[in-house]
Amino acid sequence: MNDEIGRELTVLEYTILGMLSVEPQSGYSIIGLLEKGDRRLSNSAGAIYPALKRLEKYDIIAGEVEASNELRPRKLYALTPRGEKYLDAWLREPLPNEDLLENNEIMLRKFLFAERRLSRAEVLEWLEAYEKAIETYDTTRRLWYETQMNFSSLHQQLVLEATRMELDTVRAWIKAARARLKAEPIDSEAPVMEP
Amino acid sequence: MNDEIGRELTVLEYTILGMLSVEPQSGYSIIGLLEKGDRRLSNSAGAIYPALKRLEKYDIIAGEVEASNELRPRKLYALTPRGEKYLDAWLREPLPNEDLLENNEIMLRKFLFAERRLSRAEVLEWLEAYEKAIETYDTTRRLWYETQMNFSSLHQQLVLEATRMELDTVRAWIKAARARLKAEPIDSEAPVMEP
DNA sequence: ATCGTCATGTAACGTGTTACATGATTGT
DNA sequence: ACAATCATGTAACACGTTACATGACGAT
Numbered sequence: 001m002n003d004e005i006g007r008e009l010t011v012l013e014y015t016i017l018g019m020l021s022v023e024p025q026s027g028y029s030i031i032g033l034l035e036k037g038d039r040r041l042s043n044s045a046g047a048i049y050p051a052l053k054r055l056e057k058y059d060i061i062a063g064e065v066e067a068s069n070e071l072r073p074r075k076l077y078a079l080t081p082r083g084e085k086y087l088d089a090w091l092r093e094p095l096p097n098e099d100l101l102e103n104n105e106i107m108l109r110k111f112l113f114a115e116r117r118l119s120r121a122e123v124l125e126w127l128e129a130y131e132k133a134i135e136t137y138d139t140t141r142r143l144w145y146e147t148q149m150n151f152s153s154l155h156q157q158l159v160l161e162a163t164r165m166e167l168d169t170v171r172a173w174i175k176a177a178r179a180r181l182k183a184e185p186i187d188s189e190a191p192v193m194e195p
Numbered sequence: 196m197n198d199e200i201g202r203e204l205t206v207l208e209y210t211i212l213g214m215l216s217v218e219p220q221s222g223y224s225i226i227g228l229l230e231k232g233d234r235r236l237s238n239s240a241g242a243i244y245p246a247l248k249r250l251e252k253y254d255i256i257a258g259e260v261e262a263s264n265e266l267r268p269r270k271l272y273a274l275t276p277r278g279e280k281y282l283d284a285w286l287r288e289p290l291p292n293e294d295l296l297e298n299n300e301i302m303l304r305k306f307l308f309a310e311r312r313l314s315r316a317e318v319l320e321w322l323e324a325y326e327k328a329i330e331t332y333d334t335t336r337r338l339w340y341e342t343q344m345n346f347s348s349l350h351q352q353l354v355l356e357a358t359r360m361e362l363d364t365v366r367a368w369i370k371a372a373r374a375r376l377k378a379e380p381i382d383s384e385a386p387v388m389e390p
Numbered sequence: 391a392t393c394g395t396c397a398t399g400t401a402a403c404g405t406g407t408t409a410c411a412t413g414a415t416t417g418t
Numbered sequence: 419a420c421a422a423t424c425a426t427g428t429a430a431c432a433c434g435t436t437a438c439a440t441g442a443c444g445a446t
Contacts, residue, residue: 010406012405012406026426027426027427028424040294040297042407044408045427045428046408047407049426049427050405054405072414072424074424074426075426099234102300112351112354114350115349115351154375154379155310156307158375159303159306162303165364165367169361173356173357173360177353180349184349202432222398223396237433239434241400241435242435245399245400245433269396269397270397
């Protein structure tokens with residue numbers, strides 16, 4: 001039982017942890033979820049089943065064959081206490097100063113899973129941190145290409161404009177999300193406290 | 196000299212082709228370009244140099260050591276005629292109906308490289324096709340989650356809202372880009388015709 | 391004299407891709 | 419009877435990551 005894994009989990013692995021945190025899943029059901037939802041992720045048997053085995057080996061998830069009275073037995077995986085720690089650490093992890101727009105999908109995934117794992121206050125803090133990181137990202141980006149703007153061709157200018165628009169969209173979303181979260185009453189079982 | 200490679204080139208490989216289409220580059224200079232620009236791509240020596248060797252093996256690019264009078268020799272790669280065909284085929288490739296938002300960065304990269312490879316008319320057609328693909332993407336997406344919206348939690352609703360906003364942004368950008376391209380006069384050497 | 395930059399490369403490793411294998415069940 | 423779906427898995431392969439190796443040049 002190694003306490004240290006020695007590497008960061010992959011996005012796929014964290015996503016699996018997030019899914020399991022909502023409800024125990026089998027390999028097959030995870031594939032289904034990935035097909036419907038996240039298009040960027042693998043969703044192939046050759047990626048999922050080995051990932052589940054790895055996570056089980058690390059004692060991050062635990063699999064159990066569903067009640068044997070079932071005719072078609074599936075192996076249901078659930079988070080171990082250690083797995084919950086890993087998931088929560090990922091959700092609370094400080095935001096990167098670079099690659100923010102590039103990882104916006106991952107940010108949204110984290111936000112999604114945070115609903116059940118973090119308190120409303122923590123989520124609001126997280127959004128605030130995200131907003132600040134976006135500002136930093138934006139100013140450095142502006143400084144960089146203001147020097148180069150003169151040389152830019154038409155297409156280059158348009159691509160830069162696209163990233164600017166995307167940044168503004170993320171900013172607007174964060175603002176809206178914060179407002180929504182402040183206005184809306186807290187869900188019944190949002191921050192689970194029991195073991 | 197295999198005429199068929201037997202696989203699709205990777206995004207990194209196509210990006211290298213695009214860079215070489217603007218100007219011959221060495222492995223080291225490509226690393227520099229990737230560091231400054233595309234954050235999502237590898238930019239590590241262990242990825243670039245093997246990729247260049249692969250592309251050279253396929254006769255898609257050709258490397259030549261820079262004038263030996265130079266003290267520090269660098270191997271400059273340029274597109275072969277075959278490589279130009281591969282790049283142009285990629286740029287003209289029909290757009291996917293799925294994964295559009297997920298691949299928006301790739302779309303922008305294509306748009307960037309298209310400036311020198313496609314005619315203004317072709318670029319406008321491409322943008323039109325992109326716009327249509329976005330509409331299809333949007334309607335199927337709406338249909339899908341209108342059925343599930345009732346069950347959505349607050350965070351789920353906000354994530355869906357985020358993707359909706361991103362879609363609108365892409366739409367708005369396409370509109371602006373088309374307008375700009377129609378208004379702006381054509382660059383001097385936009386579609387290069389000489390060998 | 392040494393450090394940072396320019397410049398090209400290799401080796402081990404690991405995740406994800408593609409394709410295949412297996413078998414029971416449900417629907418037509 | 420046959421196809422599609424449920425369900426789990428394996429094997430070959432390959433790209434990218436990390437780390438290391440090498441060496442010349444310019445600056446302090």
